[in-house]
Amino acid sequence: MKRLFIGLSLCCLIAQQLHAQSMPTKNYPQGYFRNPLAVPIVLAGNFGELRPNHFHSGLDMKTQQRENLPVHAAAEGYVSRIGVSHTGFGNVLYITHPNGYTTVYAHLNRFYPALEQYVKQQQYSQESWAMSLDIPAGKFPVKKGEFVAWSGNTGGSAGPHLHFEIRDTKTEKPLNPMLFGFDIPDTRVPEMYRLAVYNADKSIYEQSPQMIALRASKVKGTYLPPTPVVKVHASKVGLAVGAIDRQSNSDNPNGIYEAILTEDGKPNIGFQLDNIGYEETRYLNAHIDYKMKKAGGAYVQLLFSLPGNMLDIYHDLAGDGYLDLSDGKPHPITVEVKDAYGNASSVALSLQYDGTQSPAPVCANRMFADSRNIFENNQVEFNLPEGELYDDICFAYQEIPSSAATNFSNIQHVHNALVPIHSNYNIRLKPNKPIPASLQSKVVMERDSYGSSTSATTYDNGWYTGTFRDFGNFKLVIDTVAPKITLLGALKQNANLSKSTKLSFSMSDGSGIQSYRAELDGKWLMFSRKSNVLTHTFDERCLPGSGNHTLKLTVTDIAGNSSTYTFNFKR
Numbered sequence: 234m235k236r237l238f239i240g241l242s243l244c245c246l247i248a249q250q251l252h253a254q255s256m257p258t259k260n261y262p263q264g265y266f267r268n269p270l271a272v273p274i275v276l277a278g279n280f281g282e283l284r285p286n287h288f289h290s291g292l293d294m295k296t297q298q299r300e301n302l303p304v305h306a307a308a309e310g311y312v313s314r315i316g317v318s319h320t321g322f323g324n325v326l327y328i329t330h331p332n333g334y335t336t337v338y339a340h341l342n343r344f345y346p347a348l349e350q351y352v353k354q355q356q357y358s359q360e361s362w363a364m365s366l367d368i369p370a371g372k373f374p375v376k377k378g379e380f381v382a383w384s385g386n387t388g389g390s391a392g393p394h395l396h397f398e399i400r401d402t403k404t405e406k407p408l409n410p411m412l413f414g415f416d417i418p419d420t421r422v423p424e425m426y427r428l429a430v431y432n433a434d435k436s437i438y439e440q441s442p443q444m445i446a447l448r449a450s451k452v453k454g455t456y457l458p459p460t461p462v463v464k465v466h467a468s469k470v471g472l473a474v475g476a477i478d479r480q481s482n483s484d485n486p487n488g489i490y491e492a493i494l495t496e497d498g499k500p501n502i503g504f505q506l507d508n509i510g511y512e513e514t515r516y517l518n519a520h521i522d523y524k525m526k527k528a529g530g531a532y533v534q535l536l537f538s539l540p541g542n543m544l545d546i547y548h549d550l551a552g553d554g555y556l557d558l559s560d561g562k563p564h565p566i567t568v569e570v571k572d573a574y575g576n577a578s579s580v581a582l583s584l585q586y587d588g589t590q591s592p593a594p595v596c597a598n599r600m601f602a603d604s605r606n607i608f609e610n611n612q613v614e615f616n617l618p619e620g621e622l623y624d625d626i627c628f629a630y631q632e633i634p635s636s637a638a639t640n641f642s643n644i645q646h647v648h649n650a651l652v653p654i655h656s657n658y659n660i661r662l663k664p665n666k667p668i669p670a671s672l673q674s675k676v677v678m679e680r681d682s683y684g685s686s687t688s689a690t691t692y693d694n695g696w697y698t699g700t701f702r703d704f705g706n707f708k709l710v711i712d713t714v715a716p717k718i719t720l721l722g723a724l725k726q727n728a729n730l731s732k733s734t735k736l737s738f739s740m741s742d743g744s745g746i747q748s749y750r751a752e753l754d755g756k757w758l759m760f761s762r763k764s765n766v767l768t769h770t771f772d773e774r775c776l777p778g779s780g781n782h783t784l785k786l787t788v789t790d791i792a793g794n795s796s797t798y799t800f801n802f803k804r
Contacts, residue, residue, distance in 0.1 A: 256491065256503055256548060262332060263414035266307040267378060269338060269397055270294055274417050275483050277394055280409040280573075281506030282488035283521060283532045287514040288506065289488065290407040291337065291398035296384045300342055300393045304382040307336045307397075312373035312381070315344065315352055316365045319762035322396065323388020328375060329402055337398035337407075342385030348373055353759075360757040387763065406510040409490065411573035418481035422454040422576045423489050427475040428568060429522065429533045430584070432467035433555065435593060436625045437539060438524055438652050442473065447580055456580040464587040468559040471537035473522055478572040491571040493550075494536055496564065500550040502536070509546070516544045518653040519623035527651050527683055536568070541602035541623035541655070558586035596627035613645045613707070614696070615660040626652055635708065641668055641676065642709040650683040650705045661696045662709050675792045677712050677744050680705040687744045689791040712792035716742040720800060721766070729803045731777040737768045738798065742790040749788045758784070771804070779804050 268274055278293035296302045310330035317324055322339035326348075329335045343349050351373075356362055375381060386393045399410045411417065429442035445463055447456040472494070477486040493503040519542035522533050538547055558564055563583035571577045600606040602624050606617040612632060626648065633644040641664040662678060678688045678699030688699035690709075697709055721737040730736065738760075740746060749767060751758045753775060760767040767786070775782060781803055789795040 256493070256550070257505065259409075259412045259507065261408065261413045265332060266334075266336065266399065266410075266413055266415070267305070268415065269305050269307050269336070270296065270384070270395060271303055271305065272297060273482070274415060276417065276480050276487060277392075277483070277485050279478070279480075279487040280407070280411060281490060281509070283517065283534070286518060288509050288517050290509070290511070290514065291339075291396055292410050294395045294397055295483070296393045296395055298393060300383070300385045302384040302395075303380050304338055304341065304384050304395060306375040306377060306379045306381050307399075308332075308334075308377045310336075310375060311370050312348060312368050312375060313370065314365070314367050315348070317352070317356070318363050318388055319764065320389050323390060324382075324385065325388075326382055328381070329370070333402050334408075335400045335402045335405075337396070337400060338382060339396035339398075340385055340387050340390040340394060341382040342387060343383050345381050348381075356759055357757070362759050362761055401508070404510065406508050409507040409573055411490070412507065417574075419572065419574045419576065420481050421479050422578045423476050423478040423570045423572055424449075424486075425456045425474065425476045425568075425570060425578050425580055427531065427533065428458075428580070429473040429475070429525075430463075430465050430467070431471045431473065431535075431537075432590070433469040433471055433537075434467065434590075436627075437522065437535075438624055438626050439594065442522065442525070442533075445582075454576070454578040456578060458580060458582040460582075462563050462583045462585055465558065465584050466587060466589050466591070468557070468586050468590055470556045470558060470584065471535070472556070472566075472568065473533035473535045474568050474570060475531050475533040476570045476578070478576075489534075489570045490573040492534065492536060493569045493571075495567045495569070496556065498565075502550055503548050504534075504536075504546045505548070506546060509544070513544060515655060516542055516623075518655075520544060520546070523623075523653045524651040527653075539602070539623040540625070541620055543620070556584065558584055561586050561588065594627065598628045598630075599625060600628045601625050608647075612643065612663050612665075613647065613661065615647070615658060617654065617658055618656075621655045621658065623653060623655070633706070635665075639710050640708050641666055641711060642707075645707045647707060648704040650703045652704055654702055654704065657700050657702050659698050659700055660707060661698045662707060663696055664709055668711070672711055672713070675711050675713050675794070676709055677792050678707060679710055680707050682706050687791065689747075712744045712790065713794060714743060715794040715796040716740055716746060716788040716790050718786060718788055718796050718798040720798065724800075724802075727781075727801050727803065730771075731804055733771065735768055735770050736784070736802075737766055738786055740765050740767065740788045742788075742794075745791045747789045747791045747793075749786065751784060751786045753784050754782055760786075775804050777804055 275295040282289035308330045310328045313329040314327035324341040325339040384395045398407050400407050425447050428445040431442050450457050476489050478489050491505045494501040519539045563585045565583045567581040569579040602622045605619050631646040635644050642662050673692050676690050680686050682705035690697040690699050719739045751760050760769045784800045787797045
């Protein structure tokens with residue numbers, strides 16, 4: 234199997250000079266974009282930081298632990314798009330600029346008044362709070378520094394902050410904003426914690442790496458291994474590095490920008506974290522040791538490219554990335570990591586093969602990263618197109634009998650969730666006992682193993698199909714339980730809400746919420762969503778003194794079960 238491994242080694246000044254000549258340089262405009270906040274930039278997250286299933290695509294700017302700080306246009310342009318969602322970016326604003334870039338402002342509470350009113354009109358017209366809306370170029374022009382929104386905590390946000398991006402307008406790929414000349418104090422070098430050594434002749438999912446702990450020396454930016462020569466257990470290896478970066482005014486553990494491998498004083502291969510599109514960000518799972526992280530370990534970034542890794546972040550410098558240790562002699566290497574401001578740290582050591590390499594395990598059912606992979610028997614079927622696996626696996630399957638009354642299939646153990654899959658795939662299960670026709674629409678498929686998930690199903694000729702993005706243990710269950718709706722605020726029927734500004738409900742369901750709809754006196758009423766809490770902010774549609782009203786809120790789960798809560802109140 235062909236596998237590209239990136240080892241890192243460096244001999245001080247010569248290697249640094251070669252590195253500077255070989256790695257791509259960036260020529261983004263400096264000073265064109267201003268700070269989108271009126272407070273100094275303090276980062277909670279940076280571009281390329283490692284997140285579950287994706288690279289972080291911008292800068293998370295702290296908002297002093299508060300919401301509703303004014304957000305300003307980073308440069309002249311026009312509002313080209315908005316989004317509203319209870320996941321992801323929440324309320325998000327896109328501004329397209331005449332220099333070929335688009336800036337993105339996410340997790341907002343509200344847009345500026347004219348835009349907020351326009352969005353609201355569209356929401357009521359489409360009877361949908363959630364939306365993605367392209368806006369004509371001339372409708373909402375903005376000047377540099379103009380107020381455009383209030384910061385917030387909407388969508389998939391764990392606390393108040395502003396997520397800010399700079400994208401290439403044509404490709405829509407996010408770029409590293411720290412390369413655009415923002416005033417972010419940073420004289421701190423990256424922190425290096427560990428190296429991991431992998432056997433190049435084995436799948437990454439069929440081995441545990443040899444870990445090399447690193448410690449800081451008395452020289453700033455220099456790290457030391459436990460011993461100058463580290464004995465390894467494979468004749469051909471690849472490395473991974475565990476490192477973070479912090480800015481001068483923030484202790485948040487953020488991501489590194491660049492890594493370089495140098496071997497025998499010559500730069501071999503490196504990577505830079507910039508220009509990563511949303512269509513490729515899930516390849517993060519091929520750039521890290523996913524198995525280690527998923528099992529509760531640390532992040533390490535692979536300094537080699539797995540067969541199914543399509544990321545365009547690696548740069549060949551003067552070699553093919555392999556570290557051939559078969560001669561049994563010590564081979565000097567250096568791993569250097571940098572942040573976007575050029576602060577660097579490195580570790581130098583030698584690797585030596587100790588002659589103890591174990592043979593590759595025998596595998597009866599191997600699946601390959603560069604092939605289409607199909608598995609089928611009388612109880613379970615699935616089909617993974619080429620490229621869905623990042624490395625080969627020795628596929629494991631087991632049918633586990635289940636006598637639980639709530640289960641309508643045996644448990645199908647389909648490999649394990651420590652191996653990532655790139656895209657959603659369909660898996661089909663056959664029930665092991667009859668399901669009445671009246672309940673066929675209520676069948677859902679459940680998956681557990683390192684987390685759980687549930688999918689609605691479709692029925693076809695005795696098989697039920699669900700959609701997932703992980704391996705694990707699968708089974709069919711019946712869901713006839715309707716969602717639960719709870720009125721928040723200890724309110725009672727016929728309450729007087731003339732002095733209230735908001736009305737909120739929570740919703741819950743074992744399988745998952747599919748949709749919700751609210752109607753006030755028979756007309757659609759907009760409720761925003763944060764996690765599983767729905768909130769309506771009173772406006773001109775229900776003014777104080779308007780009398781008695783009836784609100785009906787209907788929530789539907791993925792199995793089609795619905796609940797309706799009727800609430801009568803005065804306003």
